[in-house]
Amino acid sequence: MKKPLLARRPNEPVPGGLLIAQFLWLLAGVLFLGFGGFLIYEHSGEAAINFGAIALALLFAVAGCACAVLGYRLFIGERSARTNLTWLGVIMALPLLLRFGRYSLLAAIVMFSVVLMWTPSSNRYFKVVSPKPAKTRRR
Numbered sequence: 001m002k003k004p005l006l007a008r009r010p011n012e013p014v015p016g017g018l019l020i021a022q023f024l025w026l027l028a029g030v031l032f033l034g035f036g037g038f039l040i041y042e043h044s045g046e047a048a049i050n051f052g053a054i055a056l057a058l059l060f061a062v063a064g065c066a067c068a069v070l071g072y073r074l075f076i077g078e079r080s081a082r083t084n085l086t087w088l089g090v091i092m093a094l095p096l097l098l099r100f101g102r103y104s105l106l107a108a109i110v111m112f113s114v115v116l117m118w119t120p121s122s123n124r125y126f127k128v129v130s131p132k133p134a135k136t137r138r139r
Contacts, residue, residue, distance in 0.1 A: 012077070012129050021116035022075050024109055025085060029067030031106050036060030063092050067110075074117070079130035082117050089114040 014022075036057040043053040066088055073081035089110045097107035116122065 012125060015119070015121035015125055017116040017119045018122040018125060021113040021122075022071060024113040024116075025067050025071030025074060028106060028110050028113065029064045029071055031109070032060045032064030032067055034064075035103060035106065036064065063088065077126070077129040079126050079132070082122075082126065086114050086117065 036059075039053055039057045039060065040049070043049045067085070070081045070085045070088065074085060093107040093110035093114075096103045097111060
């Protein structure tokens, strides 16, 4: 059966921690896009924008779009979105958090969201809303 383009949110009550994580992922997507845009704006006064600034802004734009799309998929209760957001958080935010630079607040928001997605109440929610498919036995 084909899934509709805009899926509906399940009727199951969402745990508070997961609801906060869903909001924070959408906020992180907006912040990633904003930081990428600000980085380009900051370097636009120079004669030539260096490659590092363009690459980092592009990386922030991709991360922002991924956070927004996967945050919506998490909002409608997809288990795969939780896994993808966890990987995105570990790969993108952990290096940003360890640098203690200007982006460490964004990284802390992302890592906090990852932790909230894996609490026991969130795990129970995903077992009900999006159960794992049954394993098939090979012969």
